[in-house]
Amino acid sequence: MPPSEPLTQAPAAPGGTGSETQASEDDKPLAKVIPLGIFDPFAEAGKRW
């Protein structure tokens, strides 16, 4: 089962070197991307707001 917080590559830092931006996808460091989640109308309905 996939984890709740899948890993992905980090975007290139603004001040990164040329070699960093040219690195292959696999070579780039991994950073967490936070999933937005699946919208659950039943959970939403239970919220006051």
Add this chain to the structure above:
Amino acid sequence: MVTANPTSPAPAPGGCLPDADSDGQRQLTTLAGWRAFTATNPVVPELLDQRRWTSLGESERFAYDELRLDYHTRLGSVATSTLRHVVHSGRRLVLLNRHAISARRGLIVSGPAGTGKTTAITTFGKTHQVIDGQRHPGAGQRIPVIYITVPPAATPRMVAAEFARFLDLPVTARGNITDIIEAVCGVAVDARVSLVCVDEVHNISLTTRAGAEVSDTLKYFSERIPATFVYAGIDVERAGLFTGTRGRQIAGRFCLITSHPFPRNGEWDGVVATLEDALRLHRHRPGSLTALSAYLHQRTGGMIGSLSHLIRGAAIEAICDGTEKITKPLLEKIDLDHAAQHPGMAQS
């Protein structure tokens, strides 16, 4: 992690197969179809561990894969900022309109095709239906939501017939529009309809006589039925829905929420991560799809509808061919709609 709603227990492998045929006959534009859509959330199948998965017999494996195929045909609606905005604004409008006796305010969701307009208003409609059920438990006769679509080249009678069809009221060839409207309004008031969702409103052209009359008919319904009206359509502000006397009246009563293709940003990555998180594939490497976020944006033009189609299609392919993982070569095999591949066309 995606979780099943308590009302939708995950079936065990080898259990009852989803009734795909009856699902195919469900239409949101009928009361039966709408009630089925709003009654439960899609079941999230349990992903078996490697030992149990490889030891399944042929019939068990078939049933297990069928459940996962059925699940991946839908995958649920990602909680994007636009969807949350529509639901939040819609809930606020419903409350504001609760005691209004005239000039109730409405909501219009407008944007290019494939940007999630229908998903947003139907999800809001589902949320409203659930809230109504919680406020009035056991009141099975209530119909809190009506959902219709405006047919192409619609006439007032055709739109009135769409309302009647949703409510399962008979519409005879001889029945005139006044009879249909009276029947619809009578049932809607009795059944405590409090939200009316009208999709495909771009099919109304206020520059034509028929289109203007359809607009007048919807306005008349909104005056007779004490409900909040929510419209959705393709670029309606550019299609002339707000022009002229009728248009200005609509503009004065409806809030506008626009949906757009996603730019390549953190929210896009979050959408991809959500869909990846929802996958139920045995050999898929977590994070490998999110790592293709830029490629997916290029393929889909940032259209969430196209992204969902692409990932769901790849997941189904991965189950059917036994690879059980989504890779870039597999994604390349999935054909996409023309508009997603030519973003300028989608927004024109």
